[in-house]
Amino acid sequence: xxxxxxxxxxxxxxxxxxxxxxxxxxxxxxxxxxxxxxxxxxxxxxxxxxxxxxxxxxxxxxxxxxxxxxxxxxxxxxxxxxxxxxxxxxxxxxxxxxxxxxxxxxxxxxxxxxxxxxxxxxxxxxxxxxxxxxxxxxxxxxxxxxxxxxxxxxxxxxxxxxxxxxxxxxxxxxxxxxxxxxxxxxxxxxxxxxxxxxxxxxxxxxxxxxxxxxxxxxxxxxxxxxxxxxxxxxxxxxxxxxxxxxxxx
Amino acid sequence: xxxxxxxxxxxxxxxxxxxxxxxxxxxxxxxxxxxxxxxxxxxxxxxxxxxxxxxxxxxxxxxxxxxxxxxxxxxxxxxxxxxxxxxxxxxxxxxxxxxxxxxxxxxxxxxxxxxxxxxxxxxxxxxxxxxxxxxxxxxxxxxxxxxxxxxxxxxxxxxxxxxxxxxxxxxxxxxxxxxxxxxxxxxxxxxxxxxxxxxxxxxxxxxxxxxxxxxxxxxxxxxxxxxxxxxxxxxxxxxxxxxxxxxxxxxxxxxxxxxxxxxxxxxxxxxxxxxxxxxxxxxxxxxx
Numbered sequence: 001x002x003x004x005x006x007x008x009x010x011x012x013x014x015x016x017x018x019x020x021x022x023x024x025x026x027x028x029x030x031x032x033x034x035x036x037x038x039x040x041x042x043x044x045x046x047x048x049x050x051x052x053x054x055x056x057x058x059x060x061x062x063x064x065x066x067x068x069x070x071x072x073x074x075x076x077x078x079x080x081x082x083x084x085x086x087x088x089x090x091x092x093x094x095x096x097x098x099x100x101x102x103x104x105x106x107x108x109x110x111x112x113x114x115x116x117x118x119x120x121x122x123x124x125x126x127x128x129x130x131x132x133x134x135x136x137x138x139x140x141x142x143x144x145x146x147x148x149x150x151x152x153x154x155x156x157x158x159x160x161x162x163x164x165x166x167x168x169x170x171x172x173x174x175x176x177x178x179x180x181x182x183x184x185x186x187x188x189x190x191x192x193x194x195x196x197x198x199x200x201x202x203x204x205x206x207x208x209x210x211x212x213x214x215x216x217x218x219x220x221x222x223x224x225x226x227x228x229x230x231x232x233x234x235x236x237x238x239x240x241x242x243x244x245x246x247x248x249x
Numbered sequence: 250x251x252x253x254x255x256x257x258x259x260x261x262x263x264x265x266x267x268x269x270x271x272x273x274x275x276x277x278x279x280x281x282x283x284x285x286x287x288x289x290x291x292x293x294x295x296x297x298x299x300x301x302x303x304x305x306x307x308x309x310x311x312x313x314x315x316x317x318x319x320x321x322x323x324x325x326x327x328x329x330x331x332x333x334x335x336x337x338x339x340x341x342x343x344x345x346x347x348x349x350x351x352x353x354x355x356x357x358x359x360x361x362x363x364x365x366x367x368x369x370x371x372x373x374x375x376x377x378x379x380x381x382x383x384x385x386x387x388x389x390x391x392x393x394x395x396x397x398x399x400x401x402x403x404x405x406x407x408x409x410x411x412x413x414x415x416x417x418x419x420x421x422x423x424x425x426x427x428x429x430x431x432x433x434x435x436x437x438x439x440x441x442x443x444x445x446x447x448x449x450x451x452x453x454x455x456x457x458x459x460x461x462x463x464x465x466x467x468x469x470x471x472x473x474x475x476x477x478x479x480x481x482x483x484x485x486x487x488x489x490x491x492x493x494x495x496x497x498x499x500x501x502x503x504x505x506x507x508x509x510x511x512x513x514x515x516x517x518x519x520x521x522x523x524x525x526x527x528x529x530x531x532x533x534x535x536x537x
Binding site for chain 1: 346
């Protein structure tokens with residue numbers, strides 16, 4: 001709590017100085033708004049529901065994309081991690097696809113899906129699947145071979161082996177990959193909205209800028225900052241059980 | 250002495266007609282000749298009688314663990330025949346439980362003591378209500394009652410090894426394969442566990458193959474001791490122990506026959522020890 005309080009000193013100081021310079025009239029007002037104006041703009045957009053709707057739209061697509069990436073990434077990663085031969089075959093293809101910036105798929109995705117959730121979620125999924133896949137392969141490779149031998153000696157069926165041995169043993173590391181991917185998901189979703197997709201926080205951000213509502217633009221920027229922070233907080237707490245396992249090691 | 254030994258052996262020879270485990274000309278090579286493969290075992294032949302406690306000794310690096318892993322079905326032999334209860338060994342089986350030396354790696358760190366034991370019962374599809382009762386029984390038998398809700402990392406090495414033994418017993422195997430199970434434990438704990446495993450084997454008439462580098466442990470526990478030596482390793486001698494049971498940490502170890510076996514095994518191993526320069530070391534104690 002005390003650490004949180006001291007961490008607030010710098011942001012508060014910046015806001016105060018910013019407000020002060022704004023009041024003294026030294027700011028080029030068309031590019032920089034005053035914190036008080038930003039607060040009003042934020043409050044208004046919150047009241048009329050536009051901010052919350054945009055937030056939901058961005059989250060919806062980011063989470064959908066992330067969920068697709070997590071499913072594909074974890075399943076493929078476990079398979080490749082358990083079957084080194086398969087990984088040898090697919091490895092070069094993965095390495096060739098991975099470096100393509102997800103954003104570069106925007107025109108293609110637009111042709112395939114048109115504007116909307118599918119366009120955005122597909123690009124988010126493409127961006128997120130790689131870190132999850134790579135981390136999962138590594139996590140499965142790192143499983144103590146003894147544990148797999150125990151499973152073999154007990155003649156456990158494949159489903160039990162995966163559910164009772166592989167997933168719990170690899171969970172802590174896979175979870176790190178999911179957290180990295182979640183941060184990427186938000187960045188990519190907002191980017192797609194700014195550049196192309198007429199929905200969500202990114203779209204409202206560019207709309208505010210283009211209609212010279214500078215205060216509103218800043219309000220949304222701060223809002224994104226808060227959301228990113230909260231998202232990370234939530235994901236860290238999902239890592240709770242994995243930390244308990246880690247402690248038991 | 251000779252006559253006394255023969256007396257001990259003869260009744261067992263009758264039982265030997267139905268070996269539980271049979272190893273004939275076992276060869277294990279890691280890698281291929283082209284990639285600098287190494288033959289660890291070659292021509293290993295011995296039998297384990299039903300209900301026998303057989304110990305395998307050999308210097309470090311002779312391939313004791315490889316032998317046990319082959320018996321468990323975790324290592325595929327390059328040659329020879331392995332059979333258990335008349336059936337060829339082609340892979341791992343619940344009938345053959347293996348107790349690993351590195352107990353800390355063989356337990357699921359995210360499951361409690363009870364959860365680890367439950368794994369075997371889940372694999373056997375034991376219904377949940379029966380499962381709990383079986384775990385209670387095993388936990389009590391292995392002296393784990395006060396630790397049953399703890400995680401492996403919270404337990405001492407000796408306790409962790411007890412958990413592994415309990416889990417192996419829960420799979421109701423027909424044979425226990427033990428790979429230097431007490432090698433990493435302190436002397437006191439080791440003696441206690443030695444006596445417990447003897448008790449268990451006697452109670453359940455369990456067939457056991459027990460790997461160790463400790464000659465005294467092998468003689469103390471075993472009905473017979475198989476000595477592995479040479480490179481690649483093969484059986485250089487099989488010693489019938491013939492000491493009375495139940496065994497006792499003090500009197501058994503002071504028995505003249507115990508000491509005679511120890512002397513014999515020590516000489517065998519010392520002659521077959523490969524020294525740092527690659528040739529057999531001549532141990533001063535064996536010169537006499």
